[in-house]
Amino acid sequence: MSDNSLAHTALIFLGAAIIMVPLVRKLGLSSVIGFILGGIIIGPFGLKLTGNDSADIMEATEFGVIMLLFLVGLEIEPRKFWVIRKKIIGMGLGQMAFTISILFAIFYFAGWRTDKALVAALCFGMSSTAIVLQTLKEKNIFRTDVGEASFSILLFQDIAVIPILAFLPILAKTSESNESQILLQLLPEWLQPFSIILGIAALILLGRYIFVPFLRYVSRSGMNELLTASSLFLVIGVSELMNAVGLSAALGAFIAGVMLATSEFRHELESQIDPFKGLLLAVFFVSVGATINFFVIMEDPMFIFTTTVVVLIVKFAVLMGVGKFFKLKLHQNFLVAFGLSQVGEFAFVLINYSTNLYLLDPKLNAQLMAITAISMCVTPILLIINEKFIEPHTQKTKKEPDELETSEKLQKIIIVGFGHFGSTVGRLLRVNGISATVLDSDSDRVNLLRSKGFKVYFGDASKAGILRSAGAENADLLILCLDNPEKNKFILEYAREHFPQLKIFVRAKNRLDAYDFINNGVDNIYRETLGTAVNMAVDILKATGMRAYAARRLGQRFMVIDKAMTRKLAKEQLKDTVTFTMSEYLDREAELLAEDSHSFDETQWNEYEEYQN
């Protein structure tokens, strides 16, 4: 594709989206339908604006998927994995195993060749992360049981792609020679099937020892554009690298995302790429529409439509069964089953990959692609049917409050600024096992704090987007501890406008700032000193549900210990004075604080007595 035609294609894609989406939204339909319809209209079978070469369009599609999967990967923290591991394995494995075996059986008995039937079944086992995540976000049910169940299944599928990609060459039994796979050819033959594992291992090492230090280096320059550039560079670079070793670029981007999910740049990267996200989704859905090959459909419409219907029914039935086994309520179960019954974008990747391995012939490739695309188009319609006709019957108590269904009952806290003031608050919270998302824009401090086990992310909260990617939409408390009152004020106003549910605690420099905050309608204002930082933390503890008197006791105890520590640190000749306190003292302090002052353990008492002298 030449540069010119890339710009041209982008123009057409965006044009289609801009015109179709508002139109469709006016009719009360999901934006996804608008994108897909737009794609069909501009596609080779509509206005022929995208050119006749469907490879061009697929390239764009794959790039959309790559970026999307990077963002999806970024949202997946290893810790989150662990919390819902039973659901991921149970629901995910159940869904995939049953769907694949039933579909395989059906195709096999319909007279397909065994390997083709198996490949098709594997491809159709996937659901669309893009559509489902978008729908969950639009309906604002990401944190409910429905969201969690859907997410678990999708996650399992995302992971299952890895063994499936490894399995397909074994099924094909061909060592295909492709110029882009020179690196792979260098490996001894017995190692080649393990190339995926090697690729991933290489990625993890690269991530830890090259990418993150590199981002740190870039962030020190203080130029945000450079961060955007380097994150894009990173995603595209990883994809190309994966291509070079013969793996899926989308998978590479996904893993790159997961890899960076634990780094301090997670929220910053998210907010950098966030503006692109909608755009990329649009491109992706439009290209799904544009990829539907109507010639192939018209050639054998019966085959295409019966297969699509069979796939949808099998997936729906399996999902209903799995959901029932995992005790989802009926209306939740319907929503999950309808939502995930389509075939997803990973199928595009798998189908193309299988075709490259000569497992599928070009005709079947086109047919499977069409089935995938059609099933994706059907999803929004199925969801509307569910909402209009099925939900009123399954959901007995109309509009149950959403909070009751959320599985994450813990309060979510965001702290902005982690200098002397913010860290005092954060330490006191941490001692009580309350973790907060912390944003700070000093990359050296972020680095230091992370090495001490704090969950701090690099990011300038006064920039639009970063609060959102730090999770402000679903958070309960926002704690503003920046040194600069103007910045605190700015963020406060932004947050009140965009996230009105947030309860805001703010640090004020002096009485004049306090006036401003009061006039802004803020109740929780803390004029700064050690005392006020502690007071703020005590109030936050109360807001998270701790008993008032217990929080008070902890605050007092914290002050005593903190003062003692400071005295001790001041007396000692420190080798290097770090940002606020030495790490060992932090740990010591945390240990001391972990015991309530209500403790009768004499050794605890002695230890901090010792610090006081």
Place this chain on the structure above:
Amino acid sequence: MKKTLAIFAHPYFEYSTTNVELIKAYESSEQLIFKDLYEEYPDFHISTFRERKRIREYERLVFHFPLIWFGLPPLLRLWIDEVFDMSWKAESNHPLMNKDAIIIVTIGAKKENYQKEGLYKTTIEELMKPLSLSLSVTGIEVKEIIAIYDSDDLDENQLKETTERIKKTLKKYE
């Protein structure tokens, strides 16, 4: 039911298992307001005048607390010190006029320890004397003292029974 103010004081309520159950007795009625002193005044700064104004609105007070070193929890003791006024004795229309009271106290030890012949040679009624006397001197009639012994070792059924007993007592003196 009479309009009732339940005054609850427990310095270490977060470690309590018994009282968490027992205070469920106060859940249902609109006639009853439950007030947790340690939650309301964690820094011991009692708003005396607000308290005096508030207790006027009720016909009955319930004092519910654990026995601590044979006496009241410090914040409840302080609350009484700050809210009650000795000069009320002589006044005819003071905040506590024409009310009655129920005392509910949870005790860690066994009942036999609190007998004339027992370990402590003192009864709960005697230990409650400073409170009940303060109440009766200011014109409040103490209807009943519910002592819940062995309170750290009550099983689920006993907890339920005790909760029911509190509910019944609340209804009894209309």
